[in-house]
Amino acid sequence: METIKLELDEKRHGAFTLYIDGKKLGEMSLSITDDLLTVYHTGVEPEAEGKGYAKKLLDEMVSYVRANHLKVLPLCPYVHAQFKRHPEEYNDIWKK
Template sequence: MEELKLNLDARNQGAFVVTENGEQLGEMALAITGDEMIVYHTEVVPQAEGRGLAKQLLNAMVSYAKANHLKVIPLCPYVHAQFKRHPQDFEDIWKKNEDE
């Protein structure tokens, strides 16, 4: 069974990580500064693709952002695509740039 957790260093940089039996299957790299969370990259190892792990990482990040009143800057192409596809689900946390 997969385990999902947030690992942050002293500078609030890190990732949501999903593991199974001690093996890392995916991560969502991010940094938190003040009331903003910048999401840089989401990656799932090839042998774990198709299991919905990226969606689990996305859901964990969104829950964390909402619980901590953070605005998300989605630099990660996957997160940005999900925000654009379902704006009503992320309106309260999405920090849009001027051209969105």
């Protein structure tokens, strides 16, 4: 079973972390300040690549951002590429 959890420290730095059957197999590292969520890196373990998990992490982050009225600064190459490829999906949350 897969689970994605937002795990933050006291400075609001952390990650959306992907667990499959209790094993950590991916994460999207980020920080949150005021009304901005900055994404630094998205990574999935080699054995979990090609199964759409990076997109699931992205979808979870986007849902969180919209629910909390934040903007996204996509420093992560994967997230930035998705925002550029599908601007109609992300323009409302994209901090350019």
